[in-house]
Amino acid sequence: MAELSLPSVRPRRSFLIAMAAVRGEGPGSAADDTMIGNEIRQFSDSWSSTPDGFARYVDWLLAQAREDSPRPEGHVPSTTRG
Numbered sequence: 001m002a003e004l005s006l007p008s009v010r011p012r013r014s015f016l017i018a019m020a021a022v023r024g025e026g027p028g029s030a031a032d033d034t035m036i037g038n039e040i041r042q043f044s045d046s047w048s049s050t051p052d053g054f055a056r057y058v059d060w061l062l063a064q065a066r067e068d069s070p071r072p073e074g075h076v077p078s079t080t081r082g
Contacts, residue, residue, distance in 0.1 A: 006062065007061040007082065009051065015047075043056075065077050065079045
């Protein structure tokens with residue numbers, strides 16, 4: 001049975017393939033105010049360049065669940081599952 005799990009560095013390769021497909025559909029422009037658009041602008045250079053850059057992105061995702069993590073005004077803690 002399929003199970004959702006917390007972000008991990010293990011699926012980096014499949015994540016990069018999926019994100020390339022997503023970017024091909026247009027998200028990530030300056031006018032895109034979606035969460036994925038913001039993450040593409042903020043992290044895509046580092047998540048695709050090195051495993052360490054991707055690990056920093058995963059750490060950021062995990063940190064978003066904590067109350068004390070910095071986030072934009074009006075945003076609340078959140079979790080990401082995949």
